[in-house]
Amino acid sequence: MTKAIQSNYTSEQVAAWLRGLLAIAWADGDFDAEEQNLIAALTTDELAPAINFCSIEPITPKELADALGNDANITENFLRTAVMVAVADGIYSFSEDKLLRQFFQALGHKPKALEALRHTMHHPPESEGGGEKTAQLNREQSSALPHPDVLRPVRVWLDDLNVDDPQVARFLCKMIPAQCPFERDIKLFGHKVVHIPPLCKLNPLYDQLVGLRFRALSYLADDCKEDVSNYY
Incomplete structure (x- = not known):
């Protein structure tokens, strides 16, 4: 009989990890009912079933570092998982960038990966320069980039994420869908009118998201000897 692999993290660390991801999910103020239900299910089934989701609050950078x-x-x-939560919808916002920088600083890491992501922000805050000044700054930053693939540093950094804990692996398999939820056929009177491609592409x-999910599945199947059929 195969012995189950125990979590590398304490219950306090798992709870802090989850609260940190929730803080990122809430950072841009767009946390709809569907997302809330998903996080609640993940909390109950995978990471921290003892946590009352209704009373959970985002964590502060200091609380996160202490935990x-x-x-x-x-x-x-x-x-790495926090950055993936921030970019899961394809949009990297100023509020997400601000909170991530606070997390990086509190945890003692330099936010090199975030420098590349900042070039993808569509709506910089007014405090950083509005109107034509902001547009000119963005053009100057883009023209000064040393390599056309400005996101390569963050891609490499995310690919280095170690999947070595069963609880986190299960969470990742649930968080990252097997198939893009936006892909669908639009039908009228039983006939397909148009096919919407998987916008997450x-x-x-x-x-990086797909690769991480595959690594998490492989870890659960090969190392933990778990049945992963329910994640497909």
Whole structure:
């Protein structure tokens, strides 16, 4: 009989990890009922069933740092999943960038990966320069980039995420859908009128999300000897 692999994290670390991801999900103020139900299900089934989702609150950077501790592998893996939550919808907002920078600083990591992501922000805040000044700044930054693939550094960094914990692996398999939820056929009177392609492929980090899900599935199947059929 195969012995079950125990979690590498304490219940306090798992709860802090989840609250950190929730803080990122809520950062842009667009956290609809469907997303709330998804996070609630993930909380109950995968990560922290003892947490009351109705009373959970986003975590502060200091609380996060105190809970996760000084293990660089744990803190950096949390930051990778937090960035993936931020870009899962294909849009990287200023509010997400601001909170992520606070998390990076509190956990003692330099936000090099975020520098590349900042070039994808569509609506910089007024405080950073509005109107033509902001547009001119964006043009100057884009023209000064040393490589056409500005997101390569963040792609490499995300690909280094270690999937070595069963609870986190299950969470990732649930969080990242097997098939893009936006892909569908529009039918009229029983006949297909138009096919909407999987819009998540427009996400510049789509391959990283898919690759992470595959690694999580492989870890659960090969290392933990779990049945992963329910994730397909």
